Amino acid sequence: MEGYVRSEYGNLWETHQCRPHAYGHTWSPGYELPSGMLHGQAVGTCMGFGAYLAMKSDFIPEIECQRILKVISDCELCLWHPIMEDGAAVWRSQVAMIEKRGGNLCAPIPRPLGESGYLNDLSEEMLLQRLQEYKSICLSYPRQGRGVEEHCTEVGLADPQSKKMAPPDDRFVVTPTDLLITTLSKAKAQNDMATVGEVVRMLDGVDGMVVKYSTQPSEALHNISVQTAKSNPNWAEMEKKGTTSRLLEAEMISGQAEGQLLKLLVKFGAVKKVLDIGTFTGYSSLAMAEALPEDGRVVTLERQEEAAKMAAENWASSPHVGKIESRVGEAQALLQALASQGESFDLVFLDVDKPGYFALYQTLMETGLLRVGGLLAVDNTMYKGEELTGERLSLNGEGARALNAGLLADDRVLQVMLPLRDGLTLAFRQH
Numbered sequence: 001m002e003g004y005v006r007s008e009y010g011n012l013w014e015t016h017q018c019r020p021h022a023y024g025h026t027w028s029p030g031y032e033l034p035s036g037m038l039h040g041q042a043v044g045t046c047m048g049f050g051a052y053l054a055m056k057s058d059f060i061p062e063i064e065c066q067r068i069l070k071v072i073s074d075c076e077l078c079l080w081h082p083i084m085e086d087g088a089a090v091w092r093s094q095v096a097m098i099e100k101r102g103g104n105l106c107a108p109i110p111r112p113l114g115e116s117g118y119l120n121d122l123s124e125e126m127l128l129q130r131l132q133e134y135k136s137i138c139l140s141y142p143r144q145g146r147g148v149e150e151h152c153t154e155v156g157l158a159d160p161q162s163k164k165m166a167p168p169d170d171r172f173v174v175t176p177t178d179l180l181i182t183t184l185s186k187a188k189a190q191n192d193m194a195t196v197g198e199v200v201r202m203l204d205g206v207d208g209m210v211v212k213y214s215t216q217p218s219e220a221l222h223n224i225s226v227q228t229a230k231s232n233p234n235w236a237e238m239e240k241k242g243t244t245s246r247l248l249e250a251e252m253i254s255g256q257a258e259g260q261l262l263k264l265l266v267k268f269g270a271v272k273k274v275l276d277i278g279t280f281t282g283y284s285s286l287a288m289a290e291a292l293p294e295d296g297r298v299v300t301l302e303r304q305e306e307a308a309k310m311a312a313e314n315w316a317s318s319p320h321v322g323k324i325e326s327r328v329g330e331a332q333a334l335l336q337a338l339a340s341q342g343e344s345f346d347l348v349f350l351d352v353d354k355p356g357y358f359a360l361y362q363t364l365m366e367t368g369l370l371r372v373g374g375l376l377a378v379d380n381t382m383y384k385g386e387e388l389t390g391e392r393l394s395l396n397g398e399g400a401r402a403l404n405a406g407l408l409a410d411d412r413v414l415q416v417m418l419p420l421r422d423g424l425t426l427a428f429r430q431h
């Protein structure tokens, strides 16, 4: 144990490593807890599966694979558990491991017997196929590949799932989330669907409460919300005609709560120059313009001509319209142009397609468009809660995750993620 800790010292999270002693610990973390298996039993299944993959990769001959499976089985450990039928959970574990191990699967498997090689390429499709092949082999082993006393409850231990969430009575209610969790937990225990419905109603009220108790919008901002809410048929029509290249939708609007937060940041920071990346129908640009002093300026960027036109119409009646400069084109190219003009900004609001987030962030930092002492606000950093589900992320979800990870690794910024609507991150550039 001491030798292990010594070798791991400085990296007790065990990240970014190719580690022979992680044999049996690549796929099982995805199903160990929900299965209720003892840790060693779950590792047994994963060692057996690793041995099978080693054979399929020509790292060991079939006879040695059988030898490994026989040893595991003779030790009364589990080779196969029905929970492994949940291929999606096994795949999620693989995805999480790739992230943990710094971008590579690095699954240690025998190569040759007694030494370790690493498996890096295993697609989801191939993983599912190999699992089924492995299962059919395991079924020919004693107990059909099952272990003896596999589960925690069989040896007098509590089911690990029962510890996953503190029992409702033990959990302090400090936040609305605590309240929702405790109420839902009780409802689940009592199979009480009426209370589940009540929780849905409460959840639905969270955004409404934020809106209710935040400063109400100006008439011009209110009108943008109203116009935008009616705009979906127009966007669909424009996309069909080819006047916009992608489908825009009313739901893209930042809206009141974020608009008021942006206004507040402009006022509090005595901001003079704002860069708004993603104009859409002009809500965030106008919100920030309203908070700027007379000589303040918002430069707003939008790739879709039609959206920029609609934004200009929306601002036309506002006394703050003169503070807004609209530029049309791809954000990355427009940023380069602004940088070459020697521009820099006190506040940048980033709200465009998420796959481009990190590259745009890098440009903002490298060119000095976000000045030292300036603030970056980024929308949708909790992208639809995708990361919470543990499912595979969409391209947008990946984009948000890449930015979140990039901010975390960058000591030039201090940041906080606020669970406001779809997640809004504030990052202060300290150097």
Ligand SMILES: C[S@@+](CC[C@H](N)C(=O)[O-])C[C@H]1O[C@@H](n2cnc3c(N)ncnc32)[C@H](O)[C@@H]1O
Binding pocket: 248, 252, 253, 254, 255, 277, 278, 279, 280, 281, 282, 283, 284, 285, 301, 302, 303, 304, 307, 329, 330, 331, 332, 351, 352, 353, 356
């Ligand atoms: C979420 S909306 C912006 C919402 C706006 N900030 C508001 O307050 O309502 C994103 C906008 O950015 C535009 N956009 C997306 N990716 C872009 C890119 N790479 N360059 C320029 N504009 C982009 C879209 O056309 C869309 O109008």
